[in-house]
Amino acid sequence: xxxxxxxxxxxxxxxxxxxxxxxxxxxxxxxxxxxxxxxxxxxxxxxxxxxxxxxxxxxxxxxxxxxxxxxxxxxxxxxxxxxxxxxxxxxxxxxxxxxxxxxxxxxxxxxxxxxxxxxxxxxxxxxxxxxxxxxxxxxxxxxxxxxxxxxxxxxxxxxxxxxxxxxxxxxxxxxxxxxxxxxxxxxxxxxxxxxxx
Amino acid sequence: xxxxxxxxxxxxxxxxxxxxxxxxxxxxxxxxxxxxxxxxxxxxxxxxxxxxxxxxxxxxxxxxxxxxxxxxxxxxxxxxxxxxxxxxxxxxxxxxxxxxxxxxxxxxxxxxxxxxxxxxxxxxxxxxxxxxxxxxxxxxxxxxxxxxxxxxxxxxxxxxxxxxxxxxxxxxxxxxxxxxxxxxxxxxxxxxxxxxx
Numbered sequence: 001x002x003x004x005x006x007x008x009x010x011x012x013x014x015x016x017x018x019x020x021x022x023x024x025x026x027x028x029x030x031x032x033x034x035x036x037x038x039x040x041x042x043x044x045x046x047x048x049x050x051x052x053x054x055x056x057x058x059x060x061x062x063x064x065x066x067x068x069x070x071x072x073x074x075x076x077x078x079x080x081x082x083x084x085x086x087x088x089x090x091x092x093x094x095x096x097x098x099x100x101x102x103x104x105x106x107x108x109x110x111x112x113x114x115x116x117x118x119x120x121x122x123x124x125x126x127x128x129x130x131x132x133x134x135x136x137x138x139x140x141x142x143x144x145x146x147x148x149x150x151x152x153x154x155x156x157x158x159x160x161x162x163x164x165x166x167x168x169x170x171x172x173x174x175x176x177x178x179x180x181x182x183x184x185x186x187x188x189x190x191x192x193x194x195x196x197x
Numbered sequence: 198x199x200x201x202x203x204x205x206x207x208x209x210x211x212x213x214x215x216x217x218x219x220x221x222x223x224x225x226x227x228x229x230x231x232x233x234x235x236x237x238x239x240x241x242x243x244x245x246x247x248x249x250x251x252x253x254x255x256x257x258x259x260x261x262x263x264x265x266x267x268x269x270x271x272x273x274x275x276x277x278x279x280x281x282x283x284x285x286x287x288x289x290x291x292x293x294x295x296x297x298x299x300x301x302x303x304x305x306x307x308x309x310x311x312x313x314x315x316x317x318x319x320x321x322x323x324x325x326x327x328x329x330x331x332x333x334x335x336x337x338x339x340x341x342x343x344x345x346x347x348x349x350x351x352x353x354x355x356x357x358x359x360x361x362x363x364x365x366x367x368x369x370x371x372x373x374x375x376x377x378x379x380x381x382x383x384x385x386x387x388x389x390x391x392x393x394x
Binding site: 068 | 236239268269273282283312315319321
């Protein structure tokens, strides 16, 4: 849950560094900017879903006004981003990773793996975007390859993907401007692969 | 905004009847049940997006706990539902209508019309689901037909769609069980039309 904190009154920076709460913030912002550009240029219609919130108490100070006075973050049941590109349903989650040596699979929730597999089964394109912030490297990890690593972990193998494996099995994305994280270039490669199979 | 109220502590029924706040609730619940069934039967992966909320103040009673103490409903920039079916990107909004004679176009926000047009341009399938609760009639209004009525209104014509026009230009949906609002049957007809053009 803390992952989805998006307080306007932020905690002091020192406190923020301790928790994992805001670790994903910068990458998320870059992806949101990217999606804005994609919409503006009429390339794709992809949005971040709103953060799911459990509302407990609402006050109505006036007829047309509702003030939420008690609410809690809920665990999302799916991924954070979805939309349409070249007629394809696109569905992904963004993961920022502090490690320089591997991506821990504990960062991916079981329900997200289940969701991405469902998406692929129904003809959509599912993937993860990985951001190694200390290496400055960004990758698209296709659902197919993600599943192979998840299976290895489930069979008692390592619970992470080494950076060498990432570099081998993922599609690299170069940070750019004004389309900050041009991940649809990597999706184009996935679409080509789909067409070949 | 009041449209998106989803308080757990509901207002007394008398008050609720005055406002339009909960007018859409029952239809929404039926669609959510329908989507649950579609997912369970592995027919389609379609979800309602969370209600977008502007968080103003969060308290942290403990390290792992975040309590939202002040927040407000935001106007959604898109539609309420999206997902994937037979490889198609599906995007729609659900509108409940108390009138027995027409569907007022004021129920559809400009940004929703813009959004649905973008979706169609990128190969997705966009539409509205209309529920005339007093008539017990449900329709899928395809984006193409919606645009014709919106254009007529913009050119000074009537600002609503008469029930006769609805019956003529929409695809009817019959309430059912356990798939309560089997709207994908109507989407199949849209897909056939798409294939023919």
